[in-house]
Amino acid sequence: xxxxxxxxxIKRGLAPFIKGKKILEVEMxxxxxxxxxSPSIFAKKVKGDTILGIERRAKYLLVPLKSGNTLIFHxxxxxxxxxxxxxxxxxxxxxxxxxxxxxxxxxxLDFSDLRxxxxxxxxxxxxxxxxxxxxxxxxxxxxxxxxxxxFTKELAKRKxxxxxxxxxxxxxxxxxNIYANEVLYRAGIHPARPANKITPxxxxxxHHEIIDVLSDAIKHGGSSVDNYVDAEGxxxxxxxxHKVYDRKGEPCTKCRGVxxxxxxxxxxxxxxxxxxx
DNA sequence: AATTTAGCCTGCGCGC
DNA sequence: TGCGCGCAGGCTAAAT
Numbered sequence: 001x002x003x004x005x006x007x008x009x010i011k012r013g014l015a016p017f018i019k020g021k022k023i024l025e026v027e028m029x030x031x032x033x034x035x036x037x038s039p040s041i042f043a044k045k046v047k048g049d050t051i052l053g054i055e056r057r058a059k060y061l062l063v064p065l066k067s068g069n070t071l072i073f074h075x076x077x078x079x080x081x082x083x084x085x086x087x088x089x090x091x092x093x094x095x096x097x098x099x100x101x102x103x104x105x106x107x108x109l110d111f112s113d114l115r116x117x118x119x120x121x122x123x124x125x126x127x128x129x130x131x132x133x134x135x136x137x138x139x140x141x142x143x144x145x146x147x148x149x150x151f152t153k154e155l156a157k158r159k160x161x162x163x164x165x166x167x168x169x170x171x172x173x174x175x176x177n178i179y180a181n182e183v184l185y186r187a188g189i190h191p192a193r194p195a196n197k198i199t200p201x202x203x204x205x206x207h208h209e210i211i212d213v214l215s216d217a218i219k220h221g222g223s224s225v226d227n228y229v230d231a232e233g234x235x236x237x238x239x240x241x242h243k244v245y246d247r248k249g250e251p252c253t254k255c256r257g258v259x260x261x262x263x264x265x266x267x268x269x270x271x272x273x274x275x276x277x
Numbered sequence: 278a279a280t281t282t283a284g285c286c287t288g289c290g291c292g293c
Numbered sequence: 294t295g296c297g298c299g300c301a302g303g304c305t306a307a308a309t
Contacts, residue, residue, distance in 0.1 A: 001302065059303075077286085077302055115286045117303065134306085159282070169304080177302065225301095266282075267302065 002059060003074040004141070004174025005217035006228050006236065010081050011056045017083055018051045018063075018109070027102040036120050045069065046103065053256025058137045058173035062128060066227035070125040071103075072134070083231050096184045122228070138171045141210050146172065147177040152203040162198060163191035164265045165226055166210065174214060178223055178245045183209045185244045190276045191269050192262075211242030216241070244270040 026046050031039035048064040061081065063071040072079060083139075084102075103109040112119065123131055139145045151172075158165055165171055167180045175183065184191050187206040189198065198206065222228060222236030225246070229235060243253050247262040247270060258275030 003303090074303080076304080078288095113286095114288075115302090117286065121306090158279090164280090167303090265280095268300085 001178070002079060002222075002223060002228055003176035003179050003217075004056075004059060004214055005172075005179070005220075005238065006222035006230075007056055007059045007061060007075065008130045008218050009211075009222045009230050011054050011061060011238060013111075014054050014083060017231070019053050019160070019183065020050065022050050023047060023103050025102070030113070033116060033119055035119050036067060037122065042120075045122055046071070048265065050116050057134060058140070058169060059100045060243050068125050070128050071253065072119075072121040072131065073111065074119045074122060074133070076113060076119065078114040078228075079118035080110075080112045080229050080233075081231060082110045082112060082229070083232055084110050111162060136170050137173050138169060138252045139173065141172055141174055141214055146202055146207075146211075151207045152200055155203050156200050158195040160195055161192045161264055162195050162206075163269060164191060166206075167265075167267075171239075172210065175210060178225060178242070179213055182243060183213045184276060185271060188197065188275055188277070189221050190273075191264055191271050193277075199242050210276065230252065244272060246270065 019078060023046055023181075026043040028034070028039055028043065034042045037045075045066075045067075046069075049069065052064045052066055055062045055064070059074060060076075061073040063073070065071065073079070075081065100109075111118065121131065128134055137148075154171070155162075155165070156241055162179050163184060166175050166183065167177065181191070183206065186209040187202065189202055189206060192227075217223060217236075217265045218236040220238035220241065221230055221234070223242065223245075224237075224238040226259035241244055244259050247259045248270075250259050251257070252259060252272040255272065257272040259270055260273050262269050
């Protein structure tokens, strides 16, 4: 599922391709997932506009348009934003049934979402940061604001389980279930540890691994779990490097332990009981 | 106020 | 073999 590395990979794949392209058509097979306005108004407003670029904020993709509006995409669990080369018609059955929206012209963008957890908004660019979903977002892990000092102090203030905290998008953005598991494994911290029980030394390791795991995953084009594909429809290779995620019962790569699975916050949580305390 | 839970969706894997 | 239940989970809204 798309977490920061996957969304970043899509952004990088689309960036050189869509800038300056004009939107000539909007086709919608799943109009209900347009948020904040009726699908027909959405289509009317988007048609004829020109794409200025693409940015990422947390797991959201922001596509500013020349008119002063911005398209906001969230890929949910199984969303994909694909650039198409061939303009074959969308059909409501078969392989393309899941294609939700197509924005086409000098570029064809297919937003495909199997489980329909994805969302699309069109908002005035000036109001993007006021959009409630965007406004509540926490710190970007690759930004200067994500300092060790700040991170350590925040951990000391909270008693929630550390895995839930690093997945909290109001705290630090971009870390979803896969990377939370991997980050904690590398940091040697048990996912259920209360945040305020984590020592400054461990906090330093954790802070480092958040950045490091996400960076590594981006280098590998993300993890192709749950049908994730990049803008070209290609798979990411980081999934092969997962040390604990979806490895229940398999041997730990560092010790003789066996990867365990528990549930935290109703999410599958994988860890090595010997390496992670 | 902080933290937890339910619900949104659909396909697949597991157990019987 | 076939079927149905439960899981997968990002995020919001509702509940505690």
